[in-house]
Amino acid sequence: MDFLEDLEWRGSLKQVTDAAGLRKAMQDGQIGAYVGVDPTASSIHIGNLIPLMVLKRFQLAGHKAVIIAGGGTGAIGDPSGKKNERTLLSLEQINDNVEAQKKQFQKLFGHDDDFSIVNNNDWLGQLTLQEFLRDYGKLFSVNVMIKKDVVASRLDAGISFTEFTYQILQGIDFHELWRRENVRLQIGGSDQWGNITSGIDLIHTLEGNDAPAFGVTIPLMLNSDGTKFGKSEGNAIWLDAEKTSPYTFYQFWLNQDDRDVVKYLKFFTFLTVDEINELEVEVKDNPGQRLAQRRLAQEVTKFVHGQAAVDEAEQLSQALFSGNISDLSVKQIQSVFSGVPSFEAESHAKNIVDFLVDGGVEKSKRQAREDVQNGAITINGEKVTDVAFEVDPQSHYEGQYVLVRRGKKKYFLGIVK
Template sequence: MSIIEDLKWRGAINQQTDAEGLEKLLSKKTIALYCGVDPTGDSMHIGHLIPFMVLKRFQLAGHQPIVLIGGATGSIGDPSGRTSERSLQTMEVVQKNAQKLTQQMEKLFLKGDSADNTFKIMNNYDWLSKLSLLEFLRDYGKHFNVNTMLAKDVVASRLENGISFTEFSYQILQSVDFHYLFQTQNVQLQVGGGDQWGNITAGLDFIRRMEGTEAEAYGLTIPLMLKSDGTKFGKSAGGETVWLDPEKTTPYEFYQFWLNQADDDVVKYLKYFTFLEQSEIEALEKEVAEQPHLRKGQRRLAEEITRFVHGQEALEEAEKITHALFTGNVGNLTTQQIEAGFKNMPHALANKEAMNIVIWLVETGIVQSRRQAREFVSNGAILINGTKVTDLDYEISQKDAIGDRYIIVRRGKKHYTLVTLK
C-alpha cells in the first residue's frame, strides 16, 4: 500500500492540489516535505498533532520531513480560524515558545528509527528576518494580486469585522517560506490543516510564478477533526485543553483522555493517531463492535499515542497509576504519581495531629456526619491508602501519610479524596 493509499484508508486526507501528480511523484522518488507550526504558545496540543502525524507517516515511509517553526510568522499571527485580530507577543516570548516547540518536535521525530537522519527542524525567522521592507514589497509583494488574496477563505471570512495589513500579509510570508524551502531543501509538498488551504495554494502559485509553471510542488490538507457527536476534538471531559507538554497535561491525564474515548470514535482515532497496521486496527474494530465493555481499542489507542508523545517510561507510569486507582491498591504510589493521578479529584486538608477517624472523616468533608462516618467505617467502606479501616477507635495521623504528606481515602467503590496534611 502506498503512503497516499494508507492516508486515504485512515481518512487523513481532506484536499490535494493535484492528487494524480503527487501520487506519480511519490511512486518515482523520495521527497522532502514540510509542515509548519507557529510558536504562539509554549506547547502544542493534540489538535496541532494531527498534521504532524501525517508528516511522521511520510518519514516512516522513507521520505524527508521538515518541521518549520514559525519564529517570524508567529510574531505576526495567522488569521486562519479567527474572527478578530490576534494580540501580538514580544519577540522574546515568541523565541522562548519556539525553543519549547522545537524540543517537542525532536521528541516526536527523533525516535531512533531508520528515518532519523532525514529529519530537520528549521525556523523561518532565519530568512524572513533578513528581508528589508523594500525587498519584501519589490521582490515578493509585487507577485501577489490583492483581489486574489481577498478571495481566499481565510481573508474573506475576516472582511466583515476587519483585518489588519499585518495579518493580511501572512499568506505572503507563508508563500515565501514554501518557495524558500523549495529552492534550498527541494521541498515539494506542504502538509497542513484544512484551514491552511488558502495559504498553501498561495504558496504554490508563488512558486510557479518564480520557477515556472512546470515546477513540481503540491499541497495536502487534513480533515477537521470532530467527535462522533459533532463537537470539536481536543478537549478533556472537563473542558481542559490536552497539551503535549507533560507539565501542562501529565502523561497520566494524557493517557486517560485517550482511554475514555467513545466507542464510536475509537477506530477513527486508531487510524489517525497510531501507526498500527490496517489488519491490527480492523481486528480491534471487531473487538470494539463485539465486546465494547472490554475497551481493548481504547487501551491500545492510549498505549500507542502516550508512548509516541511521552515515551515508554511515561506510559508505564500512567498505566501504574491507572491500575492502582482501578484496583484500589494505591499504597505503593509515589508522591509524584499521586499528584498526577489525583490532580482533578476531590481534595481536602487536614492537620498532622492524630484524630479519631470518625471525627476526621467529618472534619475533612469526606462524609457529612459522625453517624454516617461510623456506618461507613463499620461496614468496611472506608479505605486509607488502599487498606480497609473498620476500627471506630482508629487514630489517623501523619504516620498514615504517603511521603509524610498525602492520605488517600476511598469511600465505597469509586469515591476518592486526596487529603493533604498541613
Template sequence: MAKFDILEDLKWRGAINQETDEEGLREYLKNHDDLALYCGTDPTGDSLHIGHLIPFMILKRFQLAGYHPVILIGGGTGAIGDPSGRKTERVLQTAEQVKENEKKLTAQMKKLFGTENFEIVNNAEWLGKMNLLDFLRDYGKFFQVNNMLNKDVVASRLENGISFTEFSYQILQAIDFYHLNKDHNVQMQIGGSDQWGNITAGIDLIHKLEGSDQKAFGLTIPLMLKADGTKFGKSAGGAVWLDPEKTSPYEFYQFWINQDDRDVVKYLKYFTFLSHEEIEELAEKTEKEPWKRAAQKKLAEEVTKFVHGEEGLKEAKMITEALFSGNIKDLSVKQIEQGLSSAPSAEADKEKKNIVEFLVDTKIEPSKRQAREDVKNGAIYVNGDRQQDLEFEVDPSSAFDGKYVIIRKGKRKYTLVHVK
C-alpha cells in the same frame, strides 16, 4: 522508493481533505523516492496539544515510508500570528517569549521524529533578514488583493476587521514554501483544512517565480470532529498538551482510554501506526465486545508511547492499575499528584484526628452518623488500607511525605486531602 502506497494508506485512514494535484503527486511518488515535505507550527505557545498533533502524524507516516519530513518552526511568522480560526486579533508576544517557545517546540518535535532523516528549520532565518522594500518588490507584487480577500481565513474576518499585519500572513507563509522549495528541495506542504488558502498561495508563488513545471504539492487534513459533533482535542480540564508538565502521561493516557466507541476506530487510524489488519480486528472487537474496551486500551497505549515514550506509558499504566485496584501505597507523591489531579480535594491540618471527625471535617462525609456507618461497613480506605475501627486515628504524616491523605470511599471514589 516507498514500499507501499502512502496516499492510499492516508485515504483509508480518512486523513486527506484536499490535494492540489493528486495525479501529479502520484506520478512524482511513482518515479522519485526523494520527496521532502513540511508542516509548520508557530511558537505562539510553549507546547503543542493533541489538536496540533494531527498534521504531524501525517508527516510521521511519510517519514516511516522513507520520505524526508521538514518541520518549520515559525520564529518569523510567530511574531505576527496566523489569523486562521480566530475572530479577533492575536495578542503579539515578546521576542523573548517567542524564543523560549521555539526551544520547547523544537524539543518536542525531536522527541517525536528522532534524529534520522528529519530536519527542523526556522523561518526567522529568511523572513528576519528581509526589509520592507524587498518584501514589496520581490513578493508583494505577485499577490492580488482581491484574491487574498477571497481566502476563507481572511473572508471570515472581514466583518469584524483584520489588520494589515494578519492580512499579510498568507504572503509570509507562501514565501516559506517558496524558500523551502528552492533552497531545501521541499516539494510538498501539509496542514490542517484551514491552511488550504495559505498552501495554494505558496504553490502559486513558486510557479510564478520558478515556472509552472516546478514541482509543488499541497495536502490538507480534515477538521476532526467527535461523534457528538464537537471539536476534537479537549478534555473536561481543557486542552490535552504534549508537555508532560501541562498534561501528565497519566492524564494523557486517560484521555485516550475514555474515548467513545463511536470515535475510537477513527482515532486508531489517525493517531497510531497499527496496520490495517490490526485496526480492523480492534474495530470488530469494539462491535462484538464493547465492554472490554480493547480498542481504547490499545489506542491509549500507542499514542502515550509515541508522545511520552515507554517510561511514560509504563508510569501511566501503573497509576491506572493502582487507582483501579486501590493498591496505592507504592505510588510516589508525584504519581499521586498525577493520578488524582482531577479528583475531589480537601484540606486538613497536621494533627492526628479520629477517623469519624476527619471524614466530617474534610466534608467527605455529610454527618458523623453517615461516617460511622461507612467505616463500620468497610467502605472507607485511608492511604490504601481499609479502616473499620471507629477509634482509628488518621495520622497525616504517616504516608506520601506528609503532604497528602488519600481517602477512598467505596470502589473508586477518591478524595485527595492536602495537609496544611
C-alpha cells in the same frame, strides 16, 4: 497502498492539489514535506499532532520531514480558526516556546538526516519592510487574498493588516523551504488550504509554472457528538509530560467512545489495515472489553512518551482499579489524582471523623461515623472501620498528601499544609 492511498483509507486526506504530480515526485526520489507550528505555547497539544501524524507517515514512506518552528510567523498570528485577533506574545516568550517545542518534535521524528527543524525567523526576521513590499507584496493580489476562506470568514468581524498578511508570510516559508530543503509538499489542516495554495502560486511565479509544489490538507476532526476533537472538556491535552502527565494522556485515549475509536486508530496509530480491521470487529462484538481503546492508548502514548510511560500508566490504572495505592510515589499521586476534589489538611494527626468532615468528604459527623463503621472509607489505600482511628498525614506520600476514598470510586485528595 502508496502514501496518498494510505491517507485516504485512514480518513486523513481532505484535499490534494495535484495527486498525480505528487505521486511522480515521490517516486522519482526523496523529497521533503513540511508542517508549520507556531510557538503559541511551551508545548504542542493533540490538535498539533493531527498534521504531524501525516508528516510522520510521509517520513516513514522514505522521505524527509521538515517542521517550521514559527518564530517569525508566531510573532504575527495566524487568523485561521479564530474569530478574533490573537494575543501577541513577546519575542522572548516565542523563543522560549520554540526551544521547548523542538525537544518534543525530536522525540517524534528522531535526529536522523530525514528530519529537520527550521525557524522561519531566520529569513522572515531578515526582511526589511521595503523588501517585503517590493519582492513579495507585488506578487499577491488583494482581490484574491480576500476570497481565501481564512480571510473571508473574518471580514465581517474585522481583520488587521497584520493577520491579513499572514498568508504572504506562509507563502514565503514554502518557497524558502522549496529552495533550502528540497521541500515539495506542504501539509496542513483544511483551514490552511488558502494559505497553502498561495505558497504554491508564489513558487510558480518565482520558479516557473513547472516547478513541483504540492499541498495536502486534512479533514477537520470531530468527535461523534459533533464537538471538535480534543476540545470536548475544554482542557488541552499537552504532549509535555509536565503539563499533561503520561497517565492522564493514556486515560484520554483509553476513554474514547466506541463510535470514535476505529477512526482514531486509523489516524493516530501506525497499525496495519488488518490489525485495525480486527480491532473494529472487537468493537462490534465485544464492546465491553474495550480492547480497541486500550490498543489506541498504548500506541499513541508509546509514540509520544515511550514504552516505559505506557507500562507505568497501565500499572497505575491497575493500582487504581484494585485500590492498592499505598505504595504510590508522590509524583504518581500528583499524576493520577490531580483532578479529584481536594482540600487542605493539617500536618498533625486528627480523628478520622473530624478529618472527613473538616475536609468536606462527609457532610456531617453522623454520616462520617456511619461510613467508617460500614467500611466505606479508605485512607491511603487502607480500609478504616474504627471511628477512633487517627489520621496521620506524615505516614504516607512524604507527608504531602492524604488520599481518601469514599465508596468504590469517589476519591478526595488532602494536601498537607
